Amino acid sequence: MTPHDEMLDNIAMYALGSLSPGEAAEVAAHIETCKECRAEYQFMRPAVTAVAYSAEACADASTGAAAPSPLIKARVMQRVRAEAGQQRVPHVWPAYLFAAACLAIALITGLAQIALNARLISQGQTIADLTAPDARRFAFSGGEVLTRGDHLYLAMRDLPAPPPGHVYQAWTLAKGAKTVAPSTTFLPGSGGATVVRLPETATTLAAVAVSVEPTGGSKQPTTKPIALVRI
Amino acid sequence: MAVEDAGRLMERVRARDADAFEVLYDEYHRLVYGLAIRVLSDPLVAEDVTQAVFLKVWSSPTLFRGGNFAAWIARVTRNRAYDLLRSRAIRDEREIPESLPAEDAIEDTALANVTAERVRGALAQLPPEQRELIELGFFGGVTQEEIARQTGLPLGTIKTRIRTGLRRLRSALEGAVTV
Numbered sequence: 005m006t007p008h009d010e011m012l013d014n015i016a017m018y019a020l021g022s023l024s025p026g027e028a029a030e031v032a033a034h035i036e037t038c039k040e041c042r043a044e045y046q047f048m049r050p051a052v053t054a055v056a057y058s059a060e061a062c063a064d065a066s067t068g069a070a071a072p073s074p075l076i077k078a079r080v081m082q083r084v085r086a087e088a089g090q091q092r093v094p095h096v097w098p099a100y101l102f103a104a105a106c107l108a109i110a111l112i113t114g115l116a117q118i119a120l121n122a123r124l125i126s127q128g129q130t131i132a133d134l135t136a137p138d139a140r141r142f143a144f145s146g147g148e149v150l151t152r153g154d155h156l157y158l159a160m161r162d163l164p165a166p167p168p169g170h171v172y173q174a175w176t177l178a179k180g181a182k183t184v185a186p187s188t189t190f191l192p193g194s195g196g197a198t199v200v201r202l203p204e205t206a207t208t209l210a211a212v213a214v215s216v217e218p219t220g221g222s223k224q225p226t227t228k229p230i231a232l233v234r235i
Numbered sequence: 236m237a238v239e240d241a242g243r244l245m246e247r248v249r250a251r252d253a254d255a256f257e258v259l260y261d262e263y264h265r266l267v268y269g270l271a272i273r274v275l276s277d278p279l280v281a282e283d284v285t286q287a288v289f290l291k292v293w294s295s296p297t298l299f300r301g302g303n304f305a306a307w308i309a310r311v312t313r314n315r316a317y318d319l320l321r322s323r324a325i326r327d328e329r330e331i332p333e334s335l336p337a338e339d340a341i342e343d344t345a346l347a348n349v350t351a352e353r354v355r356g357a358l359a360q361l362p363p364e365q366r367e368l369i370e371l372g373f374f375g376g377v378t379q380e381e382i383a384r385q386t387g388l389p390l391g392t393i394k395t396r397i398r399t400g401l402r403r404l405r406s407a408l409e410g411a412v413t414v
Contacts, residue, residue, distance in 0.1 A: 013391075013395060013398050014394065016397050016401050017379050017397060017398075020369065020373055020397060020401070021313075021373070021376075022372040022377065022379045022382065024378050047405060048398075048402070050405060051404040051405035051408065052401065053306045053309065054349050054354045054357075054404065054408055055354065055358070055369060055373045055404070056306070056310070056312075056313060056373070057309065057350065057351045057354045058354040058355045059266070059270040059272075059273040059374070060266040060269045060270070071264070071268060072282045073282060076285055076286050077261075077264065079286060080286055080289050080290060080293075081253070081256075083293075084256050084257075087293070088251045088253040088256075143278065143279065
């Protein structure tokens with residue numbers, strides 16, 4: 005192998021980003037003066053960058069690939085909109101969060117009619133809790149439970165629609181209890197991202213679970229939980 | 236998303252358009268998170284990286300100088316993840332480098348039609364001994380000497396396999412790569 009062949013091998017390592025700073029500087033200087041090596045680098049470079057694409061998380065959670073919590077987007081967008089001078093009022097939240105929060109509030113209250121002021125106050129509390137730096141997060145496959153003081157939220161991503169005639173139901177396990185208690189029933193929000201506020205007092209609980217149940221909910225889980233997280 | 240669409244959205248982001256930023260987030264957060272978790276193997280730290288990268292896009296949109304946004308944000312993510320990996324100080328709040336090599340934007344336009352699925356397929360076609368070294372080098376964030384130490388292979392063998400694998404990968408993506 006000639007020294008130039010060795011340089012061609014080094015160009016592959018340079019493109020991959022696996023050279024030490026000194027070695028990389030040497031290759032970079034050579035590329036500036038050698039037409040053949042520059043062409044080799046330009047040929048290699050897209051292949052290396054393409055490798056990054058292979059890591060993209062799949063949209064379908066059933067494949068086992070992952071996606072970040074919906075709360076990450078909520079946090080990022082809260083800051084972005086604040087800095088943009090476009091801090092939105094609740095009715096123009098990101099669609100998934102707005103739909104999910106409305107759903108959560110409606111489910112919590114169990115009322116079809118909610119006073120407008122009460123709704124806005126509740127929504128404001130929800131977004132404040134979700135984005136608070138002192139909120140505690142308990143991740144599980146497919147989502148996370150978030151607590152802030154006594155407040156308790158369930159956030160799930162890529163949640164498919166349940167079978168016809170069924171809903172998702174949350175369950176809570178009180179500290180020291182041996183059986184779970186039924187909590188809120190809910191349906192996926194827009195795009196499968198769902199944030200539900202649960203009515204239970206977070207500080208009294210040891211765990212939260214979710215299962216698929218017949219519409220109207222169950223008194224005890226009738227299917228295997230799709231999520232279980234200790235808090 | 237087409238390269239030119241992302242470019243237009245970034246122009247709006249420079250004008251402080253939060254709606255345009257949100258579209259970019261929806262389109263590219265899986266790439267950023269997927270790459271971060273592949274490098275760091277820690278979902279929570281990968282979420283921190285995802286948040287940091289997108290906030291960097293928002294706070295310093297001029298760092299993107301045109302070309303393929305996906306390739307650019309992948310590189311920003313990789314740099315951030317490498318910083319964390321190499322420092323082993325996952326709470327370090329160092330900023331992402333303000334500047335990136337000037338040729339990146341030009342090179343990245345080559346990838347306008349490349350999808351994750353297509354790259355996965357092309358990687359799967361490589362001989363395992365080539366694919367594994369490429370992935371170790373790319374996602375591991377280690378130098379060639381460290382690759383040699385981890386694999387027990389001679390350095391020359393590693394270089395040859397990686398070069399051959401990258402050339403095959405590039406050829407397999409021919410058609411999708413537009414340069």
